[in-house]
Amino acid sequence: MGPDGWKLDIAQFPPPAGKKLTDWFAWLGTGLPVRVNRIHDAGRNGDGSICLSAATLKALGLPAALPSTDKARAQLHKKLATVAASAGMELSDEIGPTIHVFRRKGAPGGPKTSVRIVITPWLGQGSDKQKATNEQAARLASLSGQPDAATLARRIRTFVSDLGVAPGSTPATTGMLLLDAVRPRKQWIQNEDTGEWEPQPRDGSLPSGDITIAPAAGARHPLTRALVEKNEAVCQEEDFKFWARPLTEDEKAMPYAVVVDTCASYLSVTGTLSLPVGPLEYHTEPRWDPKTAGLWWCDFSQVAVDELLPHPATFHGQTPQGPSWYATPTVAYMVTEYKYDPAGITDAYLSTHTVPLLKEWTGRLRGGYKRTYAELGLIDGQDSQDFLDAYAAHKKTTGDPDATDALLLATLYKEIYKGGIGKWTDSARRSIEDDEVWLQKVAATWHYRPELRFHIIAAARIAAHRRMRKTCKLTGRAPFAVNVDACFYAATEPTPHELLAFAETGKPVPGTLRLGIAPGSSKHESSIPMEAVIAAMDAGDHPSRLAHDFATDGQAVGEDGQEDPEETPS
Structure with a gap:
């Protein structure tokens, strides 16, 4: 809302007829084409979002901040519900940073409508539950630390364009929403007697209910605890964690340990797994x-x-x-x-x-991942040195809104595939202390499937080992330590170039360690002086504890993230 009236960031949308709250609800009830189109024939369209700015709240007579008391929120809800009803609309039961406004099918006053209203200035306010539910929206809305409606709307549009779904409450939840969108669990069939459309399970869909087996039920599950108490084996397919071997004499003599980190290791296997x-x-x-x-x-x-x-x-x-x-x-x-x-x-x-359950899911996430990084100058297939140069500069986005958006979205997309895979064991729900409640609310959901996560983690770990092994056979170089996606190699220079295997064409040999942004390729994380590594390992520490203490050139990094000459070993 500007001094001259309504200003919409989508020019083809007609504005509300007036500036009052009643005009705004009447506008919502006209059946605006605000929705997230389904991406599978068996799926359903999702609610679109309308993001309100601080100026709009003022014009509509709404408070600049979310009311802090139950009484004040109840009074505001009553006011909004009354005005909504005058336009034939209904309101969600709770007032918070996001509310839903809808008209049911067949209700008088206009077409069926359902839209999500994000009250941008209220993001980050409310109860702990409301803050958690709107955490992802708050991150998308952040502009110089403050929520901005235009920024949020722009980023949501890009998010939907990349992935095909709107952002959910958390990255893990978004991962499940995306899977259900590309591979719906239900199809809608019209009842011959009533004419109503009813949901039916689709063939080959993931079932609900606790279908876990004892060896792979997840650490929280009573089945797992029962086996552990009897000292019986359970599945332990996990990423490599804090593995290290003694350094060889040749490795000790090299001045650096170069740390390379695999990019999107899970996405490199989920497409065909x-x-x-x-x-x-x-x-x-x-x-x-x-x-x-x-x-x-x-x-x-x-x-x-x-x-x-x-x-x-x-x-x-x-x-x-x-x-x-x-x-x-x-x-x-x-x-x-x-x-x-x-x-x-x-x-x-x-x-x-x-x-291959996650084929389409992976395709959407890979597409968004690659597009955002291309926006930041990181393109699949780059020359190794070009990639290293681009990666060193890709976070310097000051003054470039497109690059700032891309960096934020790239981070979110990584969290979505990691969180989505973690959702198979739902480890974040440890707040539920009662086992019976946990079994009903978590283990019985369709997305509690620890055995799926075990397969994905196993495939990613094996892919990493395959790269290590082939690289070692061709170059004679093996990592002396590994932690999750990070591999530590002894090197004569603070660069991973000497670890790479090239074919006669000058291209990296397929299946070996290669530099790049593509899932399964590696980036240069840091270079650690070997004397620091030896001291840490002699003290019984894993060298991964040093990975963020040194820059890629081997210089010590200060608390502000910059190189600290005074702390650099001589």
């Missing part, structure tokens, strides 16, 4: 099939593996002490690369329906 849709069924003497998702009872303790690399089958990188449960990606790698005999598998929990 076969995952179980329905329950896992128990089998004895199973026939090994790498195309079947599931958990297999295997003993890798006697399998010879590469001495300079972490053991591929364990998150700690050490040789397992006996048999345990492993997901299909781990077993397949051990069979093909290390000649493990699958005839020794005595038990398995196998899927009756194995599909």
Whole structure:
């Protein structure tokens, strides 16, 4: 709202007829084409968003801040509901930074309408629940630390254009909304008797209800605790965590440890990874099939593996002490690369329906991820040095709104795929203390599927190990430490160039360590003076604790994030 009346950031939309609250609700009730179009034939259109500015609140006679008392909020809700009803509209039950305004199908006064109203100046206010629910919107609205309606509207449009869904309350929730949008769990079928459209489960959709199995029920589940109490094995497919081996004499003599970090490691595997849709069924003497998702009872303790690399089958990188449960990606790698005999598998929990469940989900996230980073000068297939130069500068977005938007969205997209995968075990719901309540509210939901997460983590860990192994075979260089996506290599210069394997064409050899922004490629995280690494390891610390203390050139970084010459080792 400006001094001359309504100003909409979408020019083709007609403005409200007047400046009063009644005019605004009447405008909402005209059936504005504000929606998120479905991206699957079986899906449904989503609510669009209208973002109100501080000037609009003032013009409509609404408070600049969310009322702080229950009584004041109730009075405001009554006022809004009364005005909405005059236009044939209804209001959501609670007043907060976001409210829903809608007209039901068949109600008098106009077409069916449903729209989400974001009261931008109120973001970050209200109860803890309201703050959490609107956390992602608050981040999208932030402009120099203050919520800005035009910025929020612009970023939501870009978000929807990239992913096909509106941002949810959290990145993890958005990941599930995206999956349900690209692979709907339900289809709408018209009832022949009533004519009403009713939801029906789609073939091959993820079922609701607690369908976990004891070896892969997640750390919080009572099934898991029961096995642990009996000292029985559970699935432990996790990222590599704090693995390290003793440095060789040659490595100790090199002046630097170069840290390279894998970009979007999960997205590099989820597009083609076969995952179980329905329950896992128990089998004895199973026939090994790498195309079947599931958990297999295997003993890798006697399998010879590469001495300079972490053991591929364990998150700690050490040789397992006996048999345990492993997901299909781990077993397949051990069979093909290390000649493990699958005839020794005595038990398995196998899927009756194995599909690349996250193919479309991955495609949307990869597309948004690559577009935002291209906006920041990071393009798939760049020359290694061009990439390093662009990566070093990509966060310097001052004065460029497009780059600022791209950097924020790139961060959110990374959180969405990580949070979405983490949602399969819903570890953030630890606030629910009662087991029975947790089982009903969390474990019985369609998105509580720890075995899916185990398959994804296993596939990403194996992909990382495959890159390490092929790079080592071609260059003779192996990491001496690994933590999640970060690999530590001894180097003669503070650069990863000497770790790369190139073909005669000058291009990186496929499947080896390569620099770039594409999922599965690596970026240069830092370079650590080797003397600092040796001191840390001698003290029993993992070198990953030093990764953020040094810049890529090996110089110490001060508390302000800048190089600190006084702290640089001589």
